[in-house]
Amino acid sequence: MNVWYDIAMKFIIYGQGLNNNTNAAIFACQDPNGSPWPGTFVRKSGSNNNVYGRYIGGTAKDNTLGQYNTLIELPVQTSPNKNVTNLSNSGRTHSYGTSLFCVFGADHNAKEFTYGRLYYFKLFVEGTLVRDMVPCIDPNNVVGLYDLANNVFYSSPNGAAFVAGQPV
């Protein structure tokens, strides 16, 4: 099933993590079977220091969002026909429920990750909020994201702990 995705988020990308000289993304989704980049959102690729926004299906990109170290806030887009944030395109079918979504990662197994800050992240599928990620510290003092839409807490999967900003 080909579905429309919308995203709203606020972030800064500082640079690439492990396996540098490849990619950095504050958000990416990937087919778990290994097809690369069915939809990648906000990507830094290769040696170009631009932060590519709205990188869709490996075929379209928009480098108007700025560069590293720039605070970027993206409101949710609501028009499917003009929706530069949707993660599907005519060349690929992107199936919600089978694709993996990475925050701070540019690869489904998190071998490529991104130095940056995330202030909030919301993912909508066909207009329904399915992820509402809030930066927080859990009761065990672990820094991560709490998904208000599903009541799930996510911490860093690669052993490198996140650093928290000030309490709000």
Place this chain on the structure above:
Amino acid sequence: MTGTELAAASAIMVGSTAASAVYIGDTLVWQENTGRLPRGYTEVEYIEST
């Protein structure tokens, strides 16, 4: 605002109808959860991958 003595450290509790917080010096050590997260979670401005 009231002040009290906690062990060797000076603690100040700030209370209102909306929220309460405890500081030791300038450091926030506890904040009542009145937000959207479950009890025990502290919402922060951002998280950073370093």
